[in-house]
Amino acid sequence: MTQQNVLHAIQDFTNALGIDNVTISREQCNKFENTTFATNQKVQGVLYPNSKEQVQQCINIAYQYNIKLYPLSTGLNIGLGGTVPVESNSFILNLGKMNQIIEFNESLGYITIESGVTQIQVVEFLKSKNSNFILSPTGSLPETSIIGNAVERGDTRGAIPQRAESICNLGVVLPSGEYMEIGFGRFANAKCSGISKYGVGPDYTGLFTQSNFGIVVKLTLWLAPKAVNCDIILFTMET
Ligand SMILES: Cc1cc2nc3c(=O)[nH]c(=O)nc-3n(C[C@H](O)[C@H](O)[C@H](O)COP(=O)(O)OP(=O)(O)OC[C@H]3O[C@@H](n4cnc5c(N)ncnc54)[C@H](O)[C@@H]3O)c2cc1C
Numbered sequence: 001m002t003q004q005n006v007l008h009a010i011q012d013f014t015n016a017l018g019i020d021n022v023t024i025s026r027e028q029c030n031k032f033e034n035t036t037f038a039t040n041q042k043v044q045g046v047l048y049p050n051s052k053e054q055v056q057q058c059i060n061i062a063y064q065y066n067i068k069l070y071p072l073s074t075g076l077n078i079g080l081g082g083t084v085p086v087e088s089n090s091f092i093l094n095l096g097k098m099n100q101i102i103e104f105n106e107s108l109g110y111i112t113i114e115s116g117v118t119q120i121q122v123v124e125f126l127k128s129k130n131s132n133f134i135l136s137p138t139g140s141l142p143e144t145s146i147i148g149n150a151v152e153r154g155d156t157r158g159a160i161p162q163r164a165e166s167i168c169n170l171g172v173v174l175p176s177g178e179y180m181e182i183g184f185g186r187f188a189n190a191k192c193s194g195i196s197k198y199g200v201g202p203d204y205t206g207l208f209t210q211s212n213f214g215i216v217v218k219l220t221l222w223l224a225p226k227a228v229n230c231d232i233i234l235f236t237m238e239t
């Protein structure tokens with residue numbers, strides 16, 4: 001990666017995303033270089049795509065100029081690296097602006113979301129719908145993402161404790177810039193893409209958890225049914 005390449009890439013990123021969605025200011029980049037433990041990695045810039053197509057454009061530009069990208073959904077992986085990229089001189093691909101709830105199904109208990117959708121966003125959304133379903137939350141901040149947590153195979157409290165077990169219908173931008181849907185979502189008008197983990201043929205979901213093999217731009221999360229009754233039992237054990 002030469003300085004010339006970086007300058008060309010910044011120009012192309014700016015053309016693709018607009019000037020407000022590309023930052024190279026040292027002050028802004030510094031904010032992504034610190035976490036709860038000592039690190040040396042430097043950030044060259046921060047990109048804020050707001051659609052799958054813009055993510056694809058960023059990947060293509062990065063490929064053309066040999067630029068390293070590091071995706072973040074909300075960048076609140078506190079204690080586990082935070083926003084700091086694995087490799088120095090990366091550009092952060094901050095997916096926080098992609099925060100749309102794409103679909104919600106109250107009968108079948110699932111919600112399809114973009115990368116930047118947060119726990120609190122889903123909770124507030126379900127409340128606004130007076131839903132009979134709830135989110136199984138992590139113990140982390142309400143502003144953390146569902147997708148960043150799911151791709152890191154995070155754990156949650158409540159009825160569905162393993163996030164990676166309760167996801168399907170991933171939409172992934174690959175390092176080639178191509179977009180792939182996992183499961184039935186790849187078939188136009190498929191009605192069962194939100195409830196079936198497996199489509200036709202091999203299941204690729206696991207390839208995209210704890211791997212950084214692709215950028216997950218959407219997925220479907222299965223929700224937990226709200227309990228009709230809730231009794232709390234407190235007890236102690238003598239040891
Ligand atoms: C007090 C406290 C309690 C916590 N409790 C829990 C808990 O109960 N359970 C738990 O699991 N965690 C917990 N955490 C850890 C962490 O805060 C959460 O896992 C949080 O959801 C991760 O941050 P994020 O969602 O902002 O992910 P991000 O920081 O955005 O991303 C996390 C990682 O996933 C990759 N990534 C992010 N988005 C994408 C994408 N779209 N495509 C491909 N790769 C991507 C990133 O490169 C990064 O490596 C806790 C942390 C603290 C401080």
